[in-house]
Amino acid sequence: MAAPSGFGARAVKFLRARVRLLFDRAESLLGLAFPPAWNPLLNLGALGFFFFWIVTASGIYVYIFFDTGVTQAYDSVEYMTREQWYLAGVMRSFHRYGSDALVIVAALHLLREFGQDRYRGVRWFSWLTGIVVLVLVFVAGITGYWLVWDKLAQYVAVVTSEWLDALGIFGEPIARNFVAPGALDDRFFTLMLFVHIAVPLVALIVLWVHLQRIAKPRINPPRGLACGAFVSLLALSLAHPATSRPPADLASVPGEVGLDWFYLAAYPLLEILPAPLTWATALFLFALALSIPWLPPMRLARPPRVDLDNCNGCARCFADCPYDAITMVPRSDGAPFSAEARVDPGSCVRCGICAGACPTATPFRRASALSPGIDLPDLPIAALRDRVEAEGRRLSGRGRIMVFGCAEGVPLEGLASARVGVVRLNCAGQLPPAFVDYVLSRDLAEGVLVTGCAANACHARFGILWTEARFARTRDPQLRRRVPAERLRTLWAGRLGRRALEAEIASFARALEALPPPAPVRRAPGLPATREVERA
Amino acid sequence: MPELARWAGQLLFYGLAALLTGFFATRPVWQQFPKDRAQITIAFVHGGERKDACTKFAAEEIARLPPRARRPSDCGRERVPLRFELALDGRLLLARTVPPSGISRDGPSRLYEKLALPAGRYAITLRLADSGRAEGFDYERRFDIELRPLQNLAIDFQPDRGGFVIR
Numbered sequence: 001m002a003a004p005s006g007f008g009a010r011a012v013k014f015l016r017a018r019v020r021l022l023f024d025r026a027e028s029l030l031g032l033a034f035p036p037a038w039n040p041l042l043n044l045g046a047l048g049f050f051f052f053w054i055v056t057a058s059g060i061y062v063y064i065f066f067d068t069g070v071t072q073a074y075d076s077v078e079y080m081t082r083e084q085w086y087l088a089g090v091m092r093s094f095h096r097y098g099s100d101a102l103v104i105v106a107a108l109h110l111l112r113e114f115g116q117d118r119y120r121g122v123r124w125f126s127w128l129t130g131i132v133v134l135v136l137v138f139v140a141g142i143t144g145y146w147l148v149w150d151k152l153a154q155y156v157a158v159v160t161s162e163w164l165d166a167l168g169i170f171g172e173p174i175a176r177n178f179v180a181p182g183a184l185d186d187r188f189f190t191l192m193l194f195v196h197i198a199v200p201l202v203a204l205i206v207l208w209v210h211l212q213r214i215a216k217p218r219i220n221p222p223r224g225l226a227c228g229a230f231v232s233l234l235a236l237s238l239a240h241p242a243t244s245r246p247p248a249d250l251a252s253v254p255g256e257v258g259l260d261w262f263y264l265a266a267y268p269l270l271e272i273l274p275a276p277l278t279w280a281t282a283l284f285l286f287a288l289a290l291s292i293p294w295l296p297p298m299r300l301a302r303p304p305r306v307d308l309d310n311c312n313g314c315a316r317c318f319a320d321c322p323y324d325a326i327t328m329v330p331r332s333d334g335a336p337f338s339a340e341a342r343v344d345p346g347s348c349v350r351c352g353i354c355a356g357a358c359p360t361a362t363p364f365r366r367a368s369a370l371s372p373g374i375d376l377p378d379l380p381i382a383a384l385r386d387r388v389e390a391e392g393r394r395l396s397g398r399g400r401i402m403v404f405g406c407a408e409g410v411p412l413e414g415l416a417s418a419r420v421g422v423v424r425l426n427c428a429g430q431l432p433p434a435f436v437d438y439v440l441s442r443d444l445a446e447g448v449l450v451t452g453c454a455a456n457a458c459h460a461r462f463g464i465l466w467t468e469a470r471f472a473r474t475r476d477p478q479l480r481r482r483v484p485a486e487r488l489r490t491l492w493a494g495r496l497g498r499r500a501l502e503a504e505i506a507s508f509a510r511a512l513e514a515l516p517p518p519a520p521v522r523r524a525p526g527l528p529a530t531r532e533v534e535r536a
Numbered sequence: 537m538p539e540l541a542r543w544a545g546q547l548l549f550y551g552l553a554a555l556l557t558g559f560f561a562t563r564p565v566w567q568q569f570p571k572d573r574a575q576i577t578i579a580f581v582h583g584g585e586r587k588d589a590c591t592k593f594a595a596e597e598i599a600r601l602p603p604r605a606r607r608p609s610d611c612g613r614e615r616v617p618l619r620f621e622l623a624l625d626g627r628l629l630l631a632r633t634v635p636p637s638g639i640s641r642d643g644p645s646r647l648y649e650k651l652a653l654p655a656g657r658y659a660i661t662l663r664l665a666d667s668g669r670a671e672g673f674d675y676e677r678r679f680d681i682e683l684r685p686l687q688n689l690a691i692d693f694q695p696d697r698g699g700f701v702i703r
Contacts, residue, residue: 030549032542032545033541033542033543033544033545033546033548033549034542034545034546034549035542038546040549096561097554097557097558097561100557100560100561101553101557104557155568162648165648168637171637171643172581173579173581173646173648175579175648176579176580176581176648179577179579179688179690179692179703180577180688180690180692180703181703182703183690183703228546228550229550231550232550232551232553232554233554235550235554236554236557236558239554239558240558242561250688250690251687251688252686252687252688253568253569253574253575253686253687253688254568254569255567255568255569255570255571255686256565256566256567256568256571257565257566257568258562258563258565258566259562259565259566260560260561260562261560261561261564262557262560262561267566268566268568271568
């Protein structure tokens with residue numbers, strides 16, 4: 001999709017490929033233990049929400065006991081940790097470790113989307129809002145450490161305020177509040193508590209915005225994964241409860257601090273390096289993170305085109321679009337239907353799932369040109385049919401298989417052979433189920449194999465889900481009942497699944513050979529010559 | 537993979553995730569400041585005197601001014617920079633000229649410095665000039681102190697409390 005040029009673009013492409021490979025391998029490794037639906041790396045966004053709610057709920061409980069006085073703050077946290085360790089102490093640990101888990105999954109989520117190249121083009125919006133959320137999570141976490149008012153809090157307070165003072169925009173240096181006992185006011189804690197509560201609320205609003213261009217966002221992890229994560233947090237909280245360091249004492253220097261490296265990893269650098277350098281680096285990295293969707297910009301294919309002559313406003317494309325890029329609007333051509341589909345190119349990722357959902361995208365159409373109600377101009381359904389027919393004519397012998405594969409799944413290069421035809425799609429969901437029937441009924445192959453991304457890891461979110469549902473005849477457009485189940489297989493193996501695909505093809509070919517030969521082709525007048533005809 | 541092995545794998549993952557989260561939530565420990573040293577923090581905000589002396593207007597000059605701008609004297613806004621020195625056992629350790637803040641250089645001067653020293657006994661001398669004088673100082677304070685390891689000695693300047701304040 002992208003057309004990078006120049007050294008920078010090549011470097012980004014190289015980095016992206018490496019990150020993607022790393023995630024592919026990690027997902028594959030976790031796939032050995034987890035069912036696809038429970039794989040933590042395939043639920044990072046949902047896990048982020050899960051930990052956010054855990055942090056919120058535990059935070060509300062901890063807030064009941066928290067006191068905002070200079071000395072009372074520490075004492076109240078100690079009370080929770082020592083006296084009421086069984087509930088408030090566990091809640092405090094949940095709050096601490098849940099925050100750590102939140103920042104881990106949020107960072108991994110960001111990195112994974114980068115590797116998947118799902119941050120550019122129309123997805124810039126989700127990327128930018130995601131970056132803002134991550135920054136807010138950091139701010140909330142850091143202010144949280146401040147509130148305990150132990151040695152670590154003192155360290156965080158001094159380093160943060162010195163760093164902020166370096167901007168020179170505050171009339172009175174904030175760091176002066178932390179130079180000596182008695183310099184700090186109770187109201188300062190009230191202010192910090194306000195920030196600690198207000199920032200996550202703002203983050204929640206930005207998270208809502210973050211999901212605006214995504215249809216049916218998964219904001220809850222599957223129950224099994226949620227249980228695993230919860231029990232894991234509980235076990236950690238009981239085995240290694242979050243505790244405070246000795247109380248803050250501004251008459252002494254903390255000396256040695258046990259940093260939470262998930263939130264405070266930059267603090268030693270802030271302390272050691274000159275403030276102008278750290279500010280310049282921080283601003284540069286922030287600007288880079290915000291501008292990376294345009295470094296380089298993604299060159300997208302043309303968006304889907306709606307052909308009103310073939311659109312009856314059935315809304316299947318609207319229901320299937322994973323990015324809310326299609327809306328149904330009142331009919332504009334006077335045809336006797338209530339609505340027509342309209343595509344928002346700014347939200348569309350060109351996956352083609354809409355074309356796969358269109359009931360008029362059937363390759364059997366011969367009386368008129370094959371022009372579905374909605375179609376990708378750069379990979380139209382008619383071109384797919386041509387490709388299928390060309391591949392079908394090329395195949396010979398028993399055990400012939402037509403492989404439909406998506407561009408983001410198993411690599412298909414070099415797979416074609418005398419018995420294997422290959423047709424590439426943007427997404428498995430772009431394949432109208434009628435194509436399976438067409439291939440088998442026209443004897444273009446003896447079996448159809450649809451492959452793509454790994455299960456639960458569809459690059460276009462719903463391609464696998466909708467394909468399986470259409471084949472299972474639980475979602476329109478449904479696969480015709482006359483298609484024999486033994487002649488259709490799916491394999492969701494991802495980019496590392498080439499070996500699995502080859503094994504599946506070999507096994508499928510053997511199974512097809514064991515089946516009776518296909519029935520003679522029944523052709524309506526006007527159909528082009530099929531392979532059977534050529535054989536005859 | 538057998539079902540039991542899959543469950544064991546999940547358990548291993550959750551265990552490792554918890555272990556790593558718990559570990560990096562507090563470790564490795566960061567030695568932020570050497571254990572055998574003490575710190576002196578000089579932090580104060582103080583405005584130097586006006587750079588230019590005020591000019592008193594004669595009665596006829598005041599009369600010539602627009603009614604709303606009539607005042608007995610005219611004072612420049614700009615303040616002089618502060619000169620600060622800290623000497624340890626008679627040896628000059630820190631000397632700073634602190635400019636006034638603000639675009640018109642009419643705001644107070646702000647000084648925030650931290651010094652790390654080996655713990656021990658010291659004779660400290662603090663000096664400050666806020667009048668713009670070229671030589672000498674307007675304020676001076678000498679004192680002896682035993683600095684403990686990791687002690688933070690804060691030095692403030694509050695003219696209404698006589699000058700340097702040790703906290």
